[in-house]
Amino acid sequence: MTISMVAKHAKWPAKADAIFAIAGKAQEAITKYGKENVTNSTLGALMDDDGKLIAFDSVFGVLKDMPNEEISAYAPIAGMPKYLEAVEETFFAGYKPDAHIRVVATPGGTGALKVAMWNYTEEGDEILTSDWYWSPYNTISEEAGRKISTFQLFSDEGNFNITDFKKRFKEILNKQDRLMAIINTPAQNPTGYSVSDDEWDEILAFVKEEAKNPDKKIILLVDTAYIDFAGAENEKRAFFTKFSNLPDNIFVMAAFSTSKGYTMYGLRLGALIGMSSNEEIADEFRVSSLHSGRANWSNGNRGAMLVVAEIFNDKELSEKYTVEKNEWKGILRRRAEAFVEASEEVGLELLPYRDGFFVSLPCDKPYEISDALIEKNIFMVPLGKGIRFAVCAVSEEKCRKAPKVIKEVMDRFK
């Protein structure tokens, strides 16, 4: 290209989204060989055993019964008050920390992550997250002139690598006055790891120690996109209470999403939740989040907000939604168990899976292995340090069969 019109900061290399590209190839293979002969484990969305997207009846029934003008009207910039209340209650589900809490609506979890990264880091800052991470963290931070730095997620024993977390945290905090750490838990994308309550104790004990230096500001951003599919009941939310009575210079935010929990992926609704011991800091969070909302998307999807509010307020509806969600949670667990068991049987190495939509396999040549698996009609997403299998999108039967083939293919690259 000889001429470029775009401003300097908006100039990026043209590259196709890797996940959507490989998902497209899987679709072509389905047309050619039939869906029963193809394992499409690419997209991070719940699918039935035939590969059809699951959209909860209990959710979309409410939306479709809503008067047009309710869906059509603008919502307040902060979000519909009923929605914000429903989010606060269902998100913490009895595990509310002793803190001042503010909730602001955003377009999806992505919108929440964007607001948090933009408002709580300075230009040029490094943002710390684990070496296995959801790649849009990088896109969001680089667009804002920030940079993702990583720590090793796993210790040799397959636990949260607190040693490397501390090391990298200290290194960056020596260079910057503030540091944001993004922790995607429970049910991390792409590994399916969930930070345990004991590991949270270690993380918080460490950051409290670092926060004794009053010149430092510590920001924890918990990405909870998959929380609705973690654990049996609400026990995977218990760590929220640990965010009680933190020093003023530790600010915690959670990025909430309705994409997975309500299957409202395309309706684009989430929230950013801020928690502080200090009321002024919580209010300041709200003011800056509202400014970002106005500057970027103005306001959110009112119909989707009302769906969440109605499910929360209507007992019968709420039960219907819970039954539907739990049914899929069970199917997801059985698929993941089938994949993990079959992997153990054939000696296929997996990263420690605890909950959620994905299982990841470490390897040195992810792109070559992904290509070789395509020859076997197994479609997996190559990542920087391995390949990802989306159990959310594959039947239990195929989850049980795939590990043997994956192992054979991976062995060829040793």
Ligand SMILES: Cc1ncc(COP(=O)(O)O)c(C=O)c1O
């Ligand atoms: C780790 C992670 N965080 C956040 C999101 C946000 O999703 P959404 O913007 O659809 O809420 C996703 C979606 O795939 C994700 O995988």
